[in-house]
Amino acid sequence: MSERIIEIKNLSKTFDGIKVLDDINLYVNKGEFLTLLGPSGCGKTTLLRILAGFTIPEEGTLTMEGNDLLDTPPHLRPLNTVFQRYALFPHLNVFDNIAFGLKLKKLPSDEIEMKVRKVLKMVSMTDYEDRDVESLSGGQQQRVAIARAIVNQPKVLLLDEPLAALDLKMRKDMQIELKEMHKKLGITFIYVTHDQEEALTLSDTIVVMSAGQIQQIGTPKDIYNEPVNSFVADFIGESNILNGTMVKDKLVHFIGHDFECVDKDFGENVPVDVVIRPEDITVVNDLSKAQFTGKVKSCIFKGVHYEMFVDSDTGNELMLQNYTPYAPEQEIGMKIKPSDIQVMKKERLCNTFDGEMTASDEVEILGGRFACPETGFEAGTQVKVCVEFDKIDIMDNQDEGILEGEVHFILYKGDHYHVTIQTPERDFIYADTNDIWDKGDLVGINIKAEDLIITKADD
Numbered sequence: 001m002s003e004r005i006i007e008i009k010n011l012s013k014t015f016d017g018i019k020v021l022d023d024i025n026l027y028v029n030k031g032e033f034l035t036l037l038g039p040s041g042c043g044k045t046t047l048l049r050i051l052a053g054f055t056i057p058e059e060g061t062l063t064m065e066g067n068d069l070l071d072t073p074p075h076l077r078p079l080n081t082v083f084q085r086y087a088l089f090p091h092l093n094v095f096d097n098i099a100f101g102l103k104l105k106k107l108p109s110d111e112i113e114m115k116v117r118k119v120l121k122m123v124s125m126t127d128y129e130d131r132d133v134e135s136l137s138g139g140q141q142q143r144v145a146i147a148r149a150i151v152n153q154p155k156v157l158l159l160d161e162p163l164a165a166l167d168l169k170m171r172k173d174m175q176i177e178l179k180e181m182h183k184k185l186g187i188t189f190i191y192v193t194h195d196q197e198e199a200l201t202l203s204d205t206i207v208v209m210s211a212g213q214i215q216q217i218g219t220p221k222d223i224y225n226e227p228v229n230s231f232v233a234d235f236i237g238e239s240n241i242l243n244g245t246m247v248k249d250k251l252v253h254f255i256g257h258d259f260e261c262v263d264k265d266f267g268e269n270v271p272v273d274v275v276i277r278p279e280d281i282t283v284v285n286d287l288s289k290a291q292f293t294g295k296v297k298s299c300i301f302k303g304v305h306y307e308m309f310v311d312s313d314t315g316n317e318l319m320l321q322n323y324t325p326y327a328p329e330q331e332i333g334m335k336i337k338p339s340d341i342q343v344m345k346k347e348r349l350c351n352t353f354d355g356e357m358t359a360s361d362e363v364e365i366l367g368g369r370f371a372c373p374e375t376g377f378e379a380g381t382q383v384k385v386c387v388e389f390d391k392i393d394i395m396d397n398q399d400e401g402i403l404e405g406e407v408h409f410i411l412y413k414g415d416h417y418h419v420t421i422q423t424p425e426r427d428f429i430y431a432d433t434n435d436i437w438d439k440g441d442l443v444g445i446n447i448k449a450e451d452l453i454i455t456k457a458d459d
Contacts, residue, residue, distance in 0.1 A: 005030040005155065005188055006051070011060030013046055018426055020046050021057065022212040028156075029205075033182050033189045037199040038209035039235070044192045047209075048158055051190065052081045064156070079156035080149035085165070088133045088144060094120075095129035098148045105152075119147040122184060124177070139170045146181070156188045163198065175201050196236050200224065208232050211408075211422075229347055230418075233275045234411055240281075240318050242414045244274040244343070252343055255414065256314030257292050259336060263343040273344045278307070278321040280340035283332050290333025294318065296326045310334070316414035351387040351430055354457065356380065363454060366427050368402045371449040382457040389418065391451035392431035394443050401444020405429060407437045421445065 006028040013021040021043045028034050036044035049055040050062065053074030062069045069077060088097050095116055102112045120126050123143040128136070133144060142162055149157055163171045163178075179202055182189050193199055199206050200220040208215045208223060208231075216228045227233035230241050244254035249264035254274045266272060284290040294310040297317070308320045310332065318334075326332055355365040357377045363370055365385050377383065398404040408428070409420035419437055421429045429445060437443070 003030045007063050009061045013057045020212050033204045035191045035199045035203040035206050042209040043212040048192050080154040081158040082149050082162045094131050101152045119151045123147045159191045238278050240276040242274045244272045246270045246272045255316045260338045261341040275342040278319040281320045282335045287333040291335045296330045353385045355383045355385045372452040383454050386453040389432040393446040398444045401446050403445040407441040
């Protein structure tokens with residue numbers, strides 16, 4: 001059993017009334033390469049800053065080897081941080097940048113020289129000790145920053161998107177070097193990135209985050225092959241995410257067809273989400289042996305494979321990856337193995353809001369007042385309000401809506417988009433639409449009176 005070095009329990013942090021970390025529970029094993037992965041604004045860097053001691057949470061505990069870290073100042077914590085912008089001292093050469101922390105500890109000069117030369121060799125910078133850091137390339141500066149962090153022999157190394165400033169080839173080269181460095185050092189790495197490929201390449205464990213919450217923790221293989229929800233499935237690699245119905249154990253219906261699968265214990269005739277990776281849809285040249293057919297919309301060479309978009313025989317658009325090109329408008333047959341179909345429970349079946357009646361035909365939800373069918377409920381009655389996803393009207397102009405919000409997440413479901421909208425109060429509204437929106441779009445939101453389904457809160 002692995003030894004835990006860091007434990008985080010019920011950690012929360014709020015900035016300007018907005019909760020950026022919401023009840024985080026996580027542990028890190030000794031010697032592990034753990035990656036915090038998620039889009040911008042998900043809270044991963046805030047969590048790293050709390051570990052480093054630069055930010056203090058309002059709630060929760062943080063311990064390292066059983067000792068409380070929250071009351072320990074940053075310079076006394078047995079960990080070091082490598083920042084995205086490296087933060088090297090421009091007036092010092094490479095040797096003195098790396099030796100800076102050792103000199104503060106007043107170590108003997110011969111010991112400092114031995115330690116610095118050892119880490120210079122480790123980061124392949126042996127002949128650069130006298131160089132001005134501003135004369136170095138981005139990759140070389142990154143190596144110096146890592147050397148400065150590890151020369152103090154921290155128990156944990158925190159890395160905040162350290163490869164983000166590098167070009168693609170250098171970034172891939174440095175990924176390999178970081179992985180090798182981790183093996184040589186044997187210390188714990190906690191790494192922050194929004195790059196999914198980087199996380200899959202480097203990590204022993206990936207922590208996927210969204211909107212201040214942990215969505216899934218697992219090995220790269222588990223995260224890729226067994227996503228727990230549509231956000232993870234969409235964020236990690238390319239996916240076809242489709243509405244489906246679990247007919248019974250090991251039989252699921254989607255894109256108008258029944259498919260054998262390996263999943264069970266969902267119940268019968270239960271709405272589900274189905275995930276199919278593009279590489280798991282096999283093209284069958286003999287249409288009579290296909291499970292379903294489709295017409296090729298586009299076929300683009302991607303260097304190793306061809307990426308194709310295909311309209312299935314029931315009108316769903318699917319992405320395929322194949323080694324053989326097919327011409328647009330060509331009809332093809334397709335098959336999917338049972339083991340390549342990932343069935344997930346739906347996170348929600350409709351929008352559900354807590355509300356209060358302001359009159360028998362008006363309800364307040366999400367900070368706005370909406371007309372509704374006559375309920376007979378008195379003003380002040382606490383209610384639950386349900387609205388189907390396709391009954392949410394999204395408006396281009398914020399002023400045209402009763403509510404306003406910002407497009408937070410967009411999920412293509414094969415024949416429509418499932419859009420997550422975040423209100424200024426950090427509430428979420430979910431809408432199904434055929435319109436194309438971009439993340440960050442500011443929109444108005446309307447709901448027709450007849451589309452509000454209202455029940456008493458205690459029913």
